[in-house]
Amino acid sequence: MFRTAVHPGLWEHKGKVAAVGVGHQGTARRWDGTAENSVGAWSIAACRKAIADAGVNPADIDGLVLDTTTTTGAHWPAGREIPMDVVAKFNQTDDPLDGIAKLSGEWIVKNMPELTNVKYIMTGPGCMSACIVVAAQAIGDGLCHTSLVLKSWHNLDGRYYQGGANAEPTISGPAKWTNPWAGPASLGTATQFQRYMYKYGKSHDLMAPFMQNSRHNGLLFPEGYWAQHRPEELPAEDYINARWVAKPANLFDNDIPIMASAAYLFTTAERARDLKQKPVYILNHASDNLKARGFGGFPTLEECETACENVGTRLFEGAGLKPDDLSFENMYDGFSLFHVFHLEGLRSHGIGKGDALDAFKGDISINGPFPISPSGGNVGSGRTRFWKHTDCIQQIQGRAGARQMKLPANVGVSGGPMPTGGNFTVWGSSPD
Amino acid sequence: MELSGGRFLISFDIDGTLELGDPPGRITTEMVKRARDLGFLVGSCSDRSATSQKAIWERMNMEADFISLKHMLDDVKQRFDMHRYLHIGDRDLDQMFAEQAGFDFLWEHEAYTEPWLDWLNGAGGPIAGQP
Ligand SMILES: [Mg+2]
Numbered sequence: 001m002f003r004t005a006v007h008p009g010l011w012e013h014k015g016k017v018a019a020v021g022v023g024h025q026g027t028a029r030r031w032d033g034t035a036e037n038s039v040g041a042w043s044i045a046a047c048r049k050a051i052a053d054a055g056v057n058p059a060d061i062d063g064l065v066l067d068t069t070t071t072t073g074a075h076w077p078a079g080r081e082i083p084m085d086v087v088a089k090f091n092q093t094d095d096p097l098d099g100i101a102k103l104s105g106e107w108i109v110k111n112m113p114e115l116t117n118v119k120y121i122m123t124g125p126g127c128m129s130a131c132i133v134v135a136a137q138a139i140g141d142g143l144c145h146t147s148l149v150l151k152s153w154h155n156l157d158g159r160y161y162q163g164g165a166n167a168e169p170t171i172s173g174p175a176k177w178t179n180p181w182a183g184p185a186s187l188g189t190a191t192q193f194q195r196y197m198y199k200y201g202k203s204h205d206l207m208a209p210f211m212q213n214s215r216h217n218g219l220l221f222p223e224g225y226w227a228q229h230r231p232e233e234l235p236a237e238d239y240i241n242a243r244w245v246a247k248p249a250n251l252f253d254n255d256i257p258i259m260a261s262a263a264y265l266f267t268t269a270e271r272a273r274d275l276k277q278k279p280v281y282i283l284n285h286a287s288d289n290l291k292a293r294g295f296g297g298f299p300t301l302e303e304c305e306t307a308c309e310n311v312g313t314r315l316f317e318g319a320g321l322k323p324d325d326l327s328f329e330n331m332y333d334g335f336s337l338f339h340v341f342h343l344e345g346l347r348s349h350g351i352g353k354g355d356a357l358d359a360f361k362g363d364i365s366i367n368g369p370f371p372i373s374p375s376g377g378n379v380g381s382g383r384t385r386f387w388k389h390t391d392c393i394q395q396i397q398g399r400a401g402a403r404q405m406k407l408p409a410n411v412g413v414s415g416g417p418m419p420t421g422g423n424f425t426v427w428g429s430s431p432d
Numbered sequence: 433m434e435l436s437g438g439r440f441l442i443s444f445d446i447d448g449t450l451e452l453g454d455p456p457g458r459i460t461t462e463m464v465k466r467a468r469d470l471g472f473l474v475g476s477c478s479d480r481s482a483t484s485q486k487a488i489w490e491r492m493n494m495e496a497d498f499i500s501l502k503h504m505l506d507d508v509k510q511r512f513d514m515h516r517y518l519h520i521g522d523r524d525l526d527q528m529f530a531e532q533a534g535f536d537f538l539w540e541h542e543a544y545t546e547p548w549l550d551w552l553n554g555a556g557g558p559i560a561g562q563p
Contacts, residue, residue, distance in 0.1 A: 029454055157455065229454075230484065238481035243503045251479055 001137050002287040002423065003318060006310055011284040011318045013140025015431025018272035018279035019149075019393045021054025021265030023047060024223040027382060028259045030155045035089040039070050039154035040099025042261040044111055047148050054265035055276030056146060058114035061265075063147030064105050064121045065135040067128070070154045073161035073185070073257060076101040101154055108150070120144035127151070128262065128386040129332070129415045129423040133285040135266045136425065145268050151386050152261035160257045161185055183246055186335045188298055190249035192419075193337040195301040197248065200354035204248040208236035209360040211252055211336060214373050217366065218380015220402040223390070225258045225382030234379075248337070255334035255378035262386045264393065269431055280396045283321065283411070283426040286314035290420045304338070304419040305353060308345025311424055315346075315413060319426040323348040327409050328371040328395060330388035331424075332416025334378030341419045343372065366405045374405055375414075388414040392427045438515030440551055442467055443500070443508060443530075445521030446478040449540045452488055457522060458544035461492045470552060473497040473512060477505050477519060477529075502526070505533035518548060 003011070025045040028037065035041060043066075051058055076082075082096045090099050091110040098107045105121035120143050124131025128151035135149045161184070165175055197203060215234035219227050226232065234252065242250040265275075272279035290307040292299040299307070316323055323346055331342035340356040349370040351359045364372035375391030378384065394400040395409035408429075415424025444450055444464065449457035468474045475498035476485045482499055489496045500508050502525060509517055519530035522540040530537035538547070 232481070232484050232487065234481070235483060238483050241501060242481065243479055243501060 001134060002289070003285060003314060004287050004289045006313065008286070008314055008318050010320050013136070014283050014319060015281045015428070016269050017136045017139045017266060017282045018269050019264050019266050019282070019427070020272050020275045020277050020279055021050040021052070021056065022390055022393055023049025023051070023053055023263045024261070024390070025049065026258070026260035027223070027225040027228055028155075029225070029229065029256075030157050031259055033083060033086070035086045037259075038086055038100055039103060039152050039259065039261065040090055040107060040111065042259070043103055043108060043150060043152045043263070046152070046261040046263040047108065047112060047150060050148060050263040050265045053277060054267075056265055056267070058112075059116050061115055061146050061148060062117050062119050063135065063138060063144030064108060064115070064118050064150065065124050065131045065138065065147055066103060066105055066108065066150040067124050067126060067131055067152075068102055068104055069126065070101065070103050070152050074154065074156040074158075075164050076156070077158075077163055101156070103152055120147070124149075124151075127417045127423065128384075128389055129417060129425070132264070132389060132425050133287060133423040136282045136285055139266055139268060146271060147266045149264040149266055150261070151384070153259055153384055155257045155259045184254070186249040186254050187246045189335040189338050190246040192299070192301045192304055192341070193248055196340065199301065200357075202354070202357045204250075205236075205240045206357035206360060207253070207336065208239050210339065210364065210372065211239045211379060212236055213364050214333065214336070214376045214379035216376070216380070217374055217403055218376030218387070221376055221381050221387060221391070222401070223260075224376065224380060224387060225256065225260070226380060249335060252379070253336045255336075255383040258382035258384065260382065260384050262384065262390060264389070277399070278397045280393045281428045281431040283428045284315055284318035285423065285425045286311055286318055287423045288419075288421055292420065299420045304341045305345070307420040308341045309347070310345075311415075311422070312345040312347055315424055315426050319428075321411065321426065325411050326370070326413060327407060328374050328405055328412050330373055330375045330377065330391050330412060330414040332377065332385065332388065332418075332422065333373060334383055334385060334417070336379050338419050339373065339377070342416075345419075346413065366403055369407065371405045374400070374403055376403075385417050388416070389425070392425075396427055396429045438551075439473070439513070440516045440548065441473040441475075441497075441508070441512055441514045441518070442548060443475055443477040443498075443505065443517070443519040443535065445502070445519070445523070445526050445540075446476055446480055446485065446488055448522035449520055450476075450488070452491055457540045459520065459540065461494075463544070463546055464492065465494060466546070467548065468494065470549070472548065473514065475499055475508065477502055477508065502529050505529045505535060509533050509535070516551065
């Protein structure tokens with residue numbers, strides 16, 4: 001399912017799978033406790049929008065790929081009462097939190113009666129990036145021919161990443177080997193970036209143009225959190241002055257947790273021809289499985305760089321393309337600092353190791369020669385890990401609205417969520 | 433303006449503290465205006481950017497006497513020579529930065545009864561929530 005060999009060869013399904021429809025629902029900073037704004041309700045809405053957008057008959061859908069987890073840091077607190085009035089508004093599975101703080105394929109099918117022919121249900125663990133890879137391979141392999149690809153996020157009141165094991169006074173269980181020094185979630189990336197700055201003689205403030213550009217692009221994403229709720233640009237001064245969360249990762253380098261749902265409609269290239277929107281062809285997918293040698297499985301900068309470089313090699317070789325064939329890139333940015341590693345791993349448009357921060361001084365906007373993160377990513381629209389994928393589809397379809405890049409959007413790349421262990425996709429306007 | 437009992441400064445956190453914060457707190461715009469009208473220096477001290485804090489004050493239709501990042505609260509103390517400094521917030525970090533900067537601190541849930549109004553009567557004792 002996952003293409004992890006360093007030289008996996010041309011993808012056998014290159015150009016034979018296409019994304020057609022896009023549906024978004026949300027956003028909100030936190031769940032308001034109502035049934036209509038539950039993660040389940042928003043997931044249904046996003047799926048229905050994707051179906052309508054593609055113009056596909058729901059009865060023709062035979063696949064559903066989704067991530068069954070809907071948070072990384074807002075787990076249902078032990079002992080908190082489950083709102084059974086909300087649960088009762090939906091067709092239930094045997095887990096009352098299904099549709100509230102998690103999401104099974106069974107729950108979706110039970111609550112979307114129009115999906116009468118779904119036979120293939122599969123998990124893309126942790127991220128839309130994984131769901132896309134799984135769905136693309138499944139359709140290519142003939143396990144299904146038309147699939148919804150769904151990723152949803154809930155968020156609860158209270159602080160992110162402060163519950164569960166993190167609320168305990170001591171570390172126990174397997175985490176005692178991997179998290180001995182505590183610290184916030186961005187500690188690992190901050191450590192890698194510190195090493196990066198030392199290695200290449202750079203400074204954190206050089207990130208400012210990227211952050212400014214990302215927020216600006218995010219404000220042009222009507223589905224995003226900042227565009228909807230806090231339409232604030234991020235001037236360099238605001239970014240540079242922000243409090244350190246884990247130096248050199250500041251508040252803005254850490255993405256803001258939100259609620260939102262996104263669904264895509266994938267099908268075979270052949271079926272896509274008859275649908276409502278222009279097909280966006282999947283030219284390849286690639287994943288990383290590098291195992292860090294260091295204590296606690298904590299990757300070093302050099303391991304990150306190797307992983308990103310391997311992913312770049314895999315992506316382009318498997319798509320039969322060269323790095324400079326990329327029209328734009330939407331690699332992951334939550335945490336923002338590792339966008340640098342992802343970007344350099346692509347080795348596109350002259351940006352190699354140690355070059356990204358200098359590249360940010362140039363025109364990286366949607367009007368420039370090689371738009372960097374035209375989606376705005378998590379920096380621009382909140383923590384969902386899916387804006388980048390939506391943007392790849394919309395840019396190539398010519399439906400990115402105010403974010404539409406000036407030059408033709410022929411080939412894009414997106415993926416994440418980490419420099420080591422992520423899943424990545426090459427998208428094209430042409431199947432060839 | 434010299435108040436009865438001295439010159440006072442109140443710093444408000446935004447999210448979880450002010451009613452315009454996200455999540456909303458119990459400190460209303462009316463309370464902030466009342467303090468201002470009575471001669472307190474009022475401003476915000478938040479993890480929100482300066483741009484974002486300014487937008488909040490515009491929504492409150494007020495001009496802040498100061499706007500500060502949360503970790504820069506000690507700069508506020510250096511800028512203004514006052515008899516008392518108070519920060520109000522809803523997180524441990526608010527308490528930590530307030531203590532480090534030499535401010536009194538009130539949790540949002542202790543502050544919405546406007547205990548600072550007692551200062552106008554020359555009440556110089558500890559404010560609610562302080563030892
Ligand atoms: Mg607060």
